[in-house]
Amino acid sequence: xxxxxxxxxxxxxxxxxxxxxxxxxxxxxxxxxxxxxxxxxxxxxxxxxxxxxxxxxxxxxxxxxxxxxxxxxxxxxxxxxxxxxxxxxxxxxxxxxxxxxxxxxxxxxxxxxxxxxxxxxxxxxxxxxxxxxxxxxxxxxxxxxxxxxxxxxxxxxxxxxxxxxxxxxxxxxxxxxxxxxxxxxxxxxxxxxxxxxxxxxxxxxxxxxxxxxxxxxxxxxxxxxxxxxxxxxxxxxxxxxxxxxxxxxxxxxxxxxxxxxxxxxxxxxxxxxxxxx
Numbered sequence: 495x496x497x498x499x500x501x502x503x504x505x506x507x508x509x510x511x512x513x514x515x516x517x518x519x520x521x522x523x524x525x526x527x528x529x530x531x532x533x534x535x536x537x538x539x540x541x542x543x544x545x546x547x548x549x550x551x552x553x554x555x556x557x558x559x560x561x562x563x564x565x566x567x568x569x570x571x572x573x574x575x576x577x578x579x580x581x582x583x584x585x586x587x588x589x590x591x592x593x594x595x596x597x598x599x600x601x602x603x604x605x606x607x608x609x610x611x612x613x614x615x616x617x618x619x620x621x622x623x624x625x626x627x628x629x630x631x632x633x634x635x636x637x638x639x640x641x642x643x644x645x646x647x648x649x650x651x652x653x654x655x656x657x658x659x660x661x662x663x664x665x666x667x668x669x670x671x672x673x674x675x676x677x678x679x680x681x682x683x684x685x686x687x688x689x690x691x692x693x694x695x696x697x698x699x700x701x702x703x704x705x706x707x708x709x710x711x712x713x714x715x716x717x718x719x720x721x722x723x724x725x726x727x728x729x730x731x732x733x734x735x736x737x738x739x740x741x742x743x744x745x746x747x748x749x750x751x752x753x754x755x756x757x758x759x760x761x762x763x764x765x766x767x768x769x770x771x
Contacts (some may be wrong), residue, residue: 500564563596568623571605598668610636619643674765678702682758692752695746708762
């Protein structure tokens, strides 16, 4: 039995453990593959650096203290090569969204190279983590285990798409959506005092619509919900209306609540039978 000895020449550096060797037909294809991987790593490192600078700048400008609640989103990373895995780790760890009450960021519990395995799924299930599969696949057993364990596996090959999706997930975790079906969002522009009627909120509809039968929650800041209830009156100028569309201004009052402040956010939603209206 003869053995086959393969020699690799022409390398400009020492590869990392876990790097994959791609076999191609000619030197031009080899150079193109190598340059593509270099661009991916450089892009990821650049994103990480920019995100870190922006995060530090925002924290400095806000003058916020470190006693805010920390919300972490657990993630497990599997990538095609070690360089990509490290670049992804740096980019994702730099992602952070915060407000006056909390800081929300990704928490990478594990990262490695190669396809997603059943062991990866077990780790993710124990940590309630999502698996990030970057330029890799999942074995059949791993996919079956993920379904059984309710572990989400996200497949990506473009780093910008991955980062944008994670930003959205972090934003949702920082400011959870209202219950039921979201209808619209209003910003209080001016609070008016009307004698015995109490305070009326002069608002602008900045998203969706507001209906008089909507449920409403009042937010002071992104996470601080200070009231959840119903609308008692909805007016445009002096006329009672049932609905106010996007971009319009209105005045409203709420049931058993009038402690409005300029800048408060009102989110309107419907529950149950209101969804049909």
